[in-house]
Amino acid sequence: MNLTFVTNKISGRGGTETVLVKVLNNLAKNGNSIRLVLSNLTPNKEWLHNLDPSIKIVYPKNSDKFNRLLYFLRIFLTSAKNTNYVILSPNIIKLFAKLRNLTHKKCKLISWFHFSIANQHDYDPKNIIFADYHLAISSQIKKQMMDLGIEEQRIFLIFNPAEHHKLLNLKANDGQKHLLYVGRVQKNGQKNLKELLHAMKLVDSSIVLDVYGGGKDEEECKRLCKELEISNHVKWHGWTENVWDTLSNQPFALILTSKFEGLPMVFLEGMSRGIPCISANFDGYNDVIKDHLNGMFYSLGNVEECASKINEMAQAKFEPVNVQKSISKFYEEQYFNNLHNVLKKVINY
Structure with missing residues (x-):
């Protein structure tokens, strides 16, 4: 699969970045062509060093509104024809949907939001409906999507991946x-x-x-x-x-x-x-x-x-x-098996 992941604005130190590193690395190591397009140059860049070397990272040189628009136009218009997009920003979904209509590219637009849709003020939630399919990380986000009129068969509940770890067993040595x-x-x-x-x-x-x-x-x-x-x-x-x-x-x-x-x-x-x-x-x-x-x-x-x-x-x-x-349903072996099946399914529809 040829997949471009497009982020919303992120800091470099959140849970979204943790999931991105795990998911992109797994997809890259399984033979997929992966590109990460950042919406901003994150203040904290250490997380980018954890990405597989085969993953191409693209970021804007300028953060003003006009130059960011040109940046996303260039990303879409210069991408290979077989590129499919997994997008974390509703506004970019709407932009790419309009560009697809103008260019007649046969790409898939897949939403993948890491926040509650109902409590955001930075965008119009209805922009989400321009995506072809949706990856939901929680049951509530799936419900919110359905409340917007999105058909349930276009929404795939995948949650987020958790790693196995040893039990933490420290001594509370200060009596508190x-x-x-x-x-x-x-x-x-x-x-x-x-x-x-x-x-x-x-x-x-x-x-x-x-x-x-x-x-x-x-x-x-x-x-x-x-x-x-x-x-x-x-x-x-x-x-x-x-x-x-x-x-x-x-x-x-x-x-x-x-x-x-x-x-x-x-x-x-x-x-x-x-x-x-x-x-x-x-x-x-x-x-x-x-x-x-x-x-x-x-x-x-x-x-x-x-x-x-x-x-x-x-x-x-x-x-x-x-x-x-x-x-147990969140552990990586189950998560990635489900994710691979979902992505192959929606891209081949």
Whole structure:
């Protein structure tokens, strides 16, 4: 297969990049011709070094709107006739669909979104319908696509791939109970750390929150910790290349208080190591969270319930092997077998 993957704007340090590296490398190593077209030159480029050398990487030289339009026009018009596109941006899907109509190229346009369609303000969701087929990473995203009028037979639920890992088994050597957050530091937006920090005000004094990640809201979040008088119970570790090799204390749980997610890769990374998770009940959370088997959930916006679940998890005894097994449908061997079959199917339609 000759496949060009076109990204939305990405930072270089998110879950989308993690999945892209895994998927593109697998496809390249299985004899497919793969090209990655970036919508922006990502601020953090380290992830690109993890791609298979056979993958061609293309990125814009200029980020202004007019030059980006010329960039995408050139990408489409100069591509080989047998190129098919897997696109992460709704706006680019609409552009490529219009160009296909003008040029009469017989290529396939396949959407592959890594975020909830219902909670975005950067594009018109109806642009998604211009794709021929759709790869959905969560049940909720599939439902959102169907709500837009897309036929179910054009949507393929593939989830995201998880690697097998050994159980994490560290000693909590400081006498405290460690709750783990891994992700972008964002106070009021998608990641909703304000809610988590307010919950920390209410939890047992033995619980410490370890925050791994960076973002423009970090100082504001630290100020909030001072206002809430919880600075001694929140540790800021910054962004780390590999969190799991950096941890010195065993977390009793990993938490997300997000307002929305696509399919949270950090949950899969944690559960594959036997770590249970706490989640806000954002749309699609239950693709991963199985209550009291591999974690717990609370009602988004309910700080008291969030704190209660944190306290409950700190005392609960989860069986790490069962947590690992609970995400069997996401492990790579099953994921890639399904992905290869789906791509061959839609390209040959």
